Amino acid sequence: MVNLTIDDKQVTAPKTATIYEAAKLNGINIPILCHDSKLKPFGACRMCLVEVEQMKGRQIPACTTPVTEGMIIRTSTPDIVKARKMVLELLLLNHPIDCPVCDKGGDCDLQNLTYEYQVSANRFTDEKFQHEIDYNNPLIERDMNRCVLCGKCARICDEVVSFGALTFIDRGIETKIGCEFEGALNCEFCGSCVSVCPVGSLLARPFKFKARFWALTKQKSVCGYCGTGCNLTLGVQDNKVLTTIYDAEQGFHKGLLCARGRFGYQFINNDKRLTKPMVRKDGALREASWDEALQFVAGRLKGGNVAALSTARLTNEEFVLFKDLMKLAGSASYDHSAGYAHSALTKGLSRSFGVAASTATILDIQKSDLLLVIKTDAYETHPVVGFEINQAVKNKGVKLSILSDKRGKLGKLPGAKTLVHAPGTEIALLNAITKVILDEKLTAGTAASVAGFAELERALSDFTPEAVAGQTGIDAASIVQFARDYASAEKALIIFPTGLAYPGHNADLASAAANLAILTGKLGTEGSGVLCMAEKNNSQGAVDMGFYPANGGKDAGQILEDCASGSVKTLFVAGENPLVSYPDRSKVSAALDKVDCLIVSDLFLSETAAMADVVLPACSFAEKEGTFTSVDRRVQYFKPAIKKVGLSKSDFEIFSVLINLLGGQAPASPAAAFADIAASAPGYAGMSYAKLGEEGAFAPVDVKPALVAPAVVRPTVEQGKLALLVGSVLYHCGTLSQYGEGPMYVCPEGYVEISRADAAAHKVSEGDLLTVTSSTGSTQLKARISPRLPAGVVFAPYHFEAAQVNTIWSGAAVTWVTVGK
Amino acid sequence: MNPITPIINGLKITLSHMFKKPITLQYPDERPKVASRFRGLHALNVSHNKAKCVACYLCPTVCPAKCITVEAAEDANHDKYAAKYEIDMLRCIFCGYCVEACPVDAVRMTTTFELANYRREDFVFGKERLLEKK
Ligand code: SF4
Ligand code: SF4
Ligand code: SF4
Ligand code: SF4
Ligand code: SF4
Ligand code: FES
Numbered sequence: 001m002v003n004l005t006i007d008d009k010q011v012t013a014p015k016t017a018t019i020y021e022a023a024k025l026n027g028i029n030i031p032i033l034c035h036d037s038k039l040k041p042f043g044a045c046r047m048c049l050v051e052v053e054q055m056k057g058r059q060i061p062a063c064t065t066p067v068t069e070g071m072i073i074r075t076s077t078p079d080i081v082k083a084r085k086m087v088l089e090l091l092l093l094n095h096p097i098d099c100p101v102c103d104k105g106g107d108c109d110l111q112n113l114t115y116e117y118q119v120s121a122n123r124f125t126d127e128k129f130q131h132e133i134d135y136n137n138p139l140i141e142r143d144m145n146r147c148v149l150c151g152k153c154a155r156i157c158d159e160v161v162s163f164g165a166l167t168f169i170d171r172g173i174e175t176k177i178g179c180e181f182e183g184a185l186n187c188e189f190c191g192s193c194v195s196v197c198p199v200g201s202l203l204a205r206p207f208k209f210k211a212r213f214w215a216l217t218k219q220k221s222v223c224g225y226c227g228t229g230c231n232l233t234l235g236v237q238d239n240k241v242l243t244t245i246y247d248a249e250q251g252f253h254k255g256l257l258c259a260r261g262r263f264g265y266q267f268i269n270n271d272k273r274l275t276k277p278m279v280r281k282d283g284a285l286r287e288a289s290w291d292e293a294l295q296f297v298a299g300r301l302k303g304g305n306v307a308a309l310s311t312a313r314l315t316n317e318e319f320v321l322f323k324d325l326m327k328l329a330g331s332a333s334y335d336h337s338a339g340y341a342h343s344a345l346t347k348g349l350s351r352s353f354g355v356a357a358s359t360a361t362i363l364d365i366q367k368s369d370l371l372l373v374i375k376t377d378a379y380e381t382h383p384v385v386g387f388e389i390n391q392a393v394k395n396k397g398v399k400l401s402i403l404s405d406k407r408g409k410l411g412k413l414p415g416a417k418t419l420v421h422a423p424g425t426e427i428a429l430l431n432a433i434t435k436v437i438l439d440e441k442l443t444a445g446t447a448a449s450v451a452g453f454a455e456l457e458r459a460l461s462d463f464t465p466e467a468v469a470g471q472t473g474i475d476a477a478s479i480v481q482f483a484r485d486y487a488s489a490e491k492a493l494i495i496f497p498t499g500l501a502y503p504g505h506n507a508d509l510a511s512a513a514a515n516l517a518i519l520t521g522k523l524g525t526e527g528s529g530v531l532c533m534a535e536k537n538n539s540q541g542a543v544d545m546g547f548y549p550a551n552g553g554k555d556a557g558q559i560l561e562d563c564a565s566g567s568v569k570t571l572f573v574a575g576e577n578p579l580v581s582y583p584d585r586s587k588v589s590a591a592l593d594k595v596d597c598l599i600v601s602d603l604f605l606s607e608t609a610a611m612a613d614v615v616l617p618a619c620s621f622a623e624k625e626g627t628f629t630s631v632d633r634r635v636q637y638f639k640p641a642i643k644k645v646g647l648s649k650s651d652f653e654i655f656s657v658l659i660n661l662l663g664g665q666a667p668a669s670p671a672a673a674f675a676d677i678a679a680s681a682p683g684y685a686g687m688s689y690a691k692l693g694e695e696g697a698f699a700p701v702d703v704k705p706a707l708v709a710p711a712v713v714r715p716t717v718e719q720g721k722l723a724l725l726v727g728s729v730l731y732h733c734g735t736l737s738q739y740g741e742g743p744m745y746v747c748p749e750g751y752v753e754i755s756r757a758d759a760a761a762h763k764v765s766e767g768d769l770l771t772v773t774s775s776t777g778s779t780q781l782k783a784r785i786s787p788r789l790p791a792g793v794v795f796a797p798y799h800f801e802a803a804q805v806n807t808i809w810s811g812a813a814v815t816w817v818t819v820g821k
Numbered sequence: 822m823n824p825i826t827p828i829i830n831g832l833k834i835t836l837s838h839m840f841k842k843p844i845t846l847q848y849p850d851e852r853p854k855v856a857s858r859f860r861g862l863h864a865l866n867v868s869h870n871k872a873k874c875v876a877c878y879l880c881p882t883v884c885p886a887k888c889i890t891v892e893a894a895e896d897a898n899h900d901k902y903a904a905k906y907e908i909d910m911l912r913c914i915f916c917g918y919c920v921e922a923c924p925v926d927a928v929r930m931t932t933t934f935e936l937a938n939y940r941r942e943d944f945v946f947g948k949e950r951l952l953e954k955k
Contacts, residue, residue, distance in 0.1 A: 099877075099924075100875050100877030100879070100924045100925065101875050101876075101877065101900070101901040105877070133899070135899050208895060209876065209893040209894060209895055209901050210893070211878075212877075212878040212882070214882065215878065215881075215882065
């Protein structure tokens, strides 16, 4: 800490602080235009000028100048005010005064400063810019006439997002911000540049002219898409969510969001939302009263032979109620996709760590020395975690090792090492790395005493790098080097995503990863551990609430089989769309056809809901209160931003009524339900809505490590066929984002990504309609040729109803397909 | 004083008025001429054949009676215009703040003061009814 004087006040600040940061820490406000706490100091605008006595009264920028011991600083002498006024006058020379039509009006740093410094006249004259405005893009409008050249957009796109779409073009008075070769913007549309732009140069088109900033009600909430658990502020007017608002202080991510968090909110107000309950009569779904629908559902649940499938987007409170409801209905068969596809979490980590949760948090990423990312999809599934990785690598020099079946954006980061392995061989590869660590004695001192050590050593005897090399397609030397890199790092963190469409990411992968961390002792300390990132916003909560098969209950796959065989008569599907998101479509559809009664609660009439006997209109996260638990077990409370759409009810209300109809006793409110959770769920002790506050709280993880030998299934290789990888694409999450306009502008339909080599071999050009056939079926998908896939591998995102990728994707670790035109 | 005198005096005044010309305005046979600064019904000014209003939402923001509804939209040139502009005259207090707030001189108040009507809906003036008639 250093001591200094700011505006006659004795203060202290950390050694690394700039004058601006020191002042802010001590409650003194210095105006800024080009500075953002997430970006490196730049010093372009000169708004933050201050006087430092030791510098002979020279005016220096506070945002780039580090503090030193004994500095005497003045932040607002008449000279400084004069200088700042002049900066504003100069900026306003070229800046058009179109505040009445600019969407940034009311939230504009330039406007606010002009008002604050009372710049009502300009001593200078010059012409306004005449740049052409870029309206071409459905998400981001660029009006460079309003630009103050602070460079924030270009810097955030480069430093944080690591895309580098924007840059300064030309020099001197001609300088402007543009894309390469002054072309159109074609990036990943995270909207980060829009959020940091201090003026109205970059605007979110979906919000264009919708409302004025001051007229919006701002409600803090938690993003409803992926498990990162980003905080966001919803801008609401007339009971409609019109936009998401940037708040640089919000959440661990400081207001950063990805394309779906920033531009995917429209599903809340979508016209297609269900507003009334429906019951099937004479073969068609007809509107019914809530009373009628719920009485009918309760009657069916009382009849026995019941099972339930749920999305991982319900709140923790709702999961508890859903479980209670199933108990009352006499069934132990309930599952959410996490139990089905996230066995990495429920089975793998439980047996390796004794707890079904990650040992590390997202905050560990920037504190680590080496990140081992399994599947580069970690960026596509959890983009804001991707930002954290970008920043760790670029700003903190954290090393990055990637194991993946295809290349991805993370692999382009400086110094990143990627091993691209044959599909389905990730566990063998991790085993080989573990074997190297064992053989070269790179283990931590305590490793040999961990339960299962000897068994693991024995089980891995065949996994020499040489033996695995042939199978994985990676040479032995690289495997050895990978192992040494990981083991020699002081702190190392393993990150891998799991989700519905990651068939290879199962319990054994989790154990294989956990073994590495346990053996090398990279566990339980800051910057080390294993971060298993489940797909949806409350996947971890569903696991913590125990909404997955246990005590003889069936998992989702078995439930569907039981439906098909007739032993399950009534299936309650809450918010899930298995017909699209579960593998092997014909099996799912046969199962749903067969059940006597299909009950669906959902926001939309999804393909699954269209088959139902009863459809209950549920409401979105923006209309209810509750808690979500993020991948790193941060429990966050959110409350409603708008009134419920139509007659929809929250799943909490639906389950409550049903529980009461079945003779049980439902908790009076979500808060009461959470009190029960705090009393019973491990790690949630002592929590309450009031205590969670805006920040949320981490549910602690108590690790009891054990080494488990992961089973390895050697994927069969079918000669002459391509390996189909299924997964998430950056802009989408589950099937929900199909109802968000933003994601659909950028990525409106399913496709199949094919390597250049295979495209040439099959004479495929970009955009061709390909017939992709596997043992389970065939579907038509548009071709996208991409350099990131190795030859022999194709990739298809699974989110789209229209694309029907699950007709060809069987759920096996590797699906072999043929493509033809 | 004779108690009758004041009554007589009063009757005198009454009588004298019977022969004088009335000085009240004989509405509706006679119409007042209001001052040009009178704050009556609003009008939307027109320029280049369309309403000048750029839908900046300042008038609904400043209106103390919250009786103005503006909805903006984007026209073919990507410019902002008021797709909806509505004033509920049953709530308006004729303060004229809207006129003062307008940065582009798009709204003014006319001398029209006869706004009586039979149905509540008829007091809601949409864009069509407010557009300045030339
Ligand atoms: S939207 Fe994101 S990726 Fe695109 S230019 Fe802006 S910051 Fe870069
Ligand atoms: S577009 Fe906005 S963020 Fe980018 S340089 Fe201009 S003013 Fe700054
Ligand atoms: S990373 Fe996930 S939680 Fe964060 S904004 Fe994107 S979808 Fe939402
Ligand atoms: S005159 Fe006053 S009350 Fe009437 S619309 Fe204008 S601002 Fe509102
Ligand atoms: S203040 Fe003027 S320009 Fe703005 S909305 Fe009202 S009438 Fe239109
Ligand atoms: S904020 Fe310091 S120079 Fe721009």
